[in-house]
Amino acid sequence: MYDTHADDYEDFELAERLNKSQQKREISDLHDLARNLSKLDAVALEKMELPNELFHALIDVQSMKHGAEKRQYKFIVKLLRQIDTESFLETVAELGAxxxxxxxxxxxxxxxxxxxxxxxxxxxxxxxxxxxxxxxxxxxxxxxxxxxxxxxxxxxxxxxxxxxxxxxxxxx
CATH class of the missing domain: 1.10.60.30 (PSPTO4464-like domains)
Structure with a gap:
C-alpha cells in the first residue's frame, strides 16, 4: 500500500530547505555585511543597537590579523544568522550612500x-x-x-x- 502522507511530508521538507547554492549566497551576503560593519567605528556601531556579543566581536576584529580575523568573521556570521539583519543592511547602505x-x-x-x-x-x-x-x-x-x-x-x-x-x- 502506498502512503501518501509520507510523500507530502517529504515534499514539505524539501520545499523548506534551501538549496546549497542559496545557502552559500546567503552566507556570502552575511560575510559582506560583517566586513562592512567591521569598517564602522564604535560610535556608529553603538547607534545601530547591535546585540552586545556582536558589537564586541565587530570591535575585536578591527585589531586582528589574518588567521584570527578569518575565524572572527566566521563567528560574526554565525551571530548574524541568529538575528534579523534587514535593518543593518539598510543602515550600511545609507552610510555607503x-x-x-x-x-x-x-x-x-x-x-x-x-x-x-x-x-x-x-x-x-x-x-x-x-x-x-x-x-x-x-x-x-x-x-x-x-x-x-x-x-x-x-x-x-x-x-x-x-x-x-x-x-x-x-x-x-
Whole structure:
C-alpha cells in the first residue's frame, strides 16, 4: 500500500530547505555585511543597537590579523544568522550612500581647486559665475600664492587654504 502522507511530508521538507547554492549566497551576503560593519567605528556601531556579543566581536576584529580575523568573521556570521539583519543592511547602505556623496563633493572641490590654480583668470570668472557668494579677491590671492608656492617648491599651504575655502563655498 502506498502512503501518501509520507510523500507530502517529504515534499514539505524539501520545499523548506534551501538549496546549497542559496545557502552559500546567503552566507556570502552575511560575510559582506560583517566586513562592512567591521569598517564602522564604535560610535556608529553603538547607534545601530547591535546585540552586545556582536558589537564586541565587530570591535575585536578591527585589531586582528589574518588567521584570527578569518575565524572572527566566521563567528560574526554565525551571530548574524541568529538575528534579523534587514535593518543593518539598510543602515550600511545609507552610510555607503552618504560616504559616496561626500566623496563626490570632495572630488568636485579638488577639481575646482586644480583648475583655478592651472587656468587662473578664466577659471576664476567661471567659478564666480557659478558661485556668486564667493569672495573673488580672496580666491585670486590664494590662487596667486598657490602658484608662487608651486614654482618655489614650497609646501602647498595656499592650495590647502584654497581647498577649504572652495569646500565651504560649494557646500553652502
Amino acid at each position: 552618504k560616504k559616496e556623496e561626500q566623496d563626490k563633493h570632495f572630488h568636485r572641490t579638488e577639481r575646482w581647486r586644480d583648475r583655478l590654480i592651472a587656468d587662473g583668470h578664466d577659471a576664476i570668472t567661471e567659478f564666480m559665475d557659478r558661485y556668486p557668494q564667493a569672495d573673488a579677491g580672496q580666491i585670486r590671492q590664494l590662487v596667486r600664492n598657490a602658484n608662487k608656492e608651486l614654482l618655489a617648491n614650497k609646501p602647498p599651504k595656499s592650495s590647502r587654504t584654497l581647498f577649504r575655502l572652495l569646500r565651504d563655498v560649494i557646500s553652502a
